[in-house]
Amino acid sequence: MFFPVSGLSWSGIHHANVLVPHAVGDLGIAAVISSLVFLLVFIAISFQLLHETAAAMLGAAAILLLTYIGGSHNPNLQILSFEQAMNSVDWNVIFLIMGMMSFMAILAETNVFRWMAIRFYHASHGNTWLLTLSLLLLTGVTSALLNDVTVILLLVPLSIQLALAIGIHPYTLVIPEVLISNIGGAGTLIGNPPSTIVGSYIGISFVGYLANMLPIVLACMVAVLIAIRLMYRTEFAPRECESSSALVEKLSRDSDIRNRDTLLKAGVIGLLIIVGFITADQVDMPPGVVAFSGAALLIAWVRPDMSRMIREVDWTTLLFFIALFIVVGGMEETGAIQWLATRIAVIAGENADRAALLTTWVSAFASAIVANIPFTVAALPVAEFLTDMIPGAASSGIIYWALVLGADLGGNATILGSAPNIVAIGLLAQAGYRLSFQRFARDGIIVTVITLMLASIWLLVRY
């Protein structure tokens, strides 16, 4: 290593099978500073004081500058070298996100989502529940396979228009769509950022992730669909069809597939990517390589305007993840994460079930009120530490699954809980519907409690 790790001195003393530092005072100045930087980044992101990427980049820059400028005068200020910073970045996550972004950018241009939504409208024959159910299933499935924010950006404006065209309040479609999107995203390794980050960290295969998460995600979706049916029973009650034919006609006008050839190619490559995800484990290929290779093939086949394609890959998101990994890497290198983990381990004791439940509910609570991506990145080393320390936790990986479920499902409780929520609120406001914190929480908290209870039962029974 470029610099000796400063901050925490490990005694190797065992207290209830848990490694603990000598004392709280053993937390060095580098660990305190790196934690402070993370906290500031976390606050800036959670309360939207700065753009997420700007906040994370500032944090990463602060850590590196302090290391090189402060550290040359005082070795205690050496937090993270450039080499260590590069090693802190999970490049599998970056390549996975980049690959899926390129795929999604090409697919979105074919208008396939609008085409499907309008077909669902016609197939529902004025039955509001049937229309909602089909839109929710579309949202859930696409959120599991594609970027959830993009899915919301494509489907919510259309759902607002469909709701107005058939004479129901837009909340009836939009709130359930957001809730289902957050749940569906937990179903696969590529659905939600917390799932991708945790899955990559523990090196699990696409199929391995599915085996652990898909059953509980499907159970949660069924439970939430029942809850939504009951919560919106008045809106879904059979009634005289109030559809405005002129408005529906206007909606249908722009719902044709654009560029069928591109859609066909994207379909073929999409299928290959899924097959690649399923089989990659046999040759120890990270999912990031599969997604990146799929995107490269699709670009070579479709031949989009490359300069436009490069613009459409969202570099701010990639930079956000890179910078965030560096900020958390600083906490890890200085021992701040381990310090925190030992305290949590003491609370959890030696009981894996208790630790898993604690992780699930604490992660959910945290994700409901602050941004779940930085929380997940910071919580992962803690989860690893708990997994190593608590008997039985390592073989099942229960703490990691608890973290995924808590971070993903907790995002449903409030409008701040996840990026799809924030984007949907913005889209509703653009249509003149101001969804309040309380109104979202009214549905969100019910759904979060139901899904977390199911998740808790799943964790206890399955592991």
Place this chain on the structure above:
Amino acid sequence: MILCATRGGEESTITQNVAIQLAKETGELLALLYVADSSFLDKTASALLVNVEKELSNMGEFLMSMAADKAERQGVKTTTVVRSGVLRDVLPMVVQELNATTIVLGKPAGDRSRFNAHELDQFVQHLNEVTGAKVILAG
């Protein structure tokens, strides 16, 4: 011509009604303006792989056609305008482009409004200076 800047949803009902009533009384053409503003995404690093302004403009066209339908059912002649950008930049340009003599705007309705009360006062003053149009605040 009367120009009504509106988002189209339930929060715009009062603004639209005031503009329609005014157009009925004066017999002037009512222009309904929707501004597709994607700046609410400025603080999120979530992947934005779709043309958000295009999606918002599609929605805006739909919302404006609903508003136009409502006005025409009351005997008011309308035209609709959908633009991308920020209202404070777009509105003066559209007023000048259409030679509108009266502008109808909604009053701020909460912390997620485009303006707070003070900003709205400043904006109205700016509109008066730049366009010379009369500004009516509804709500």
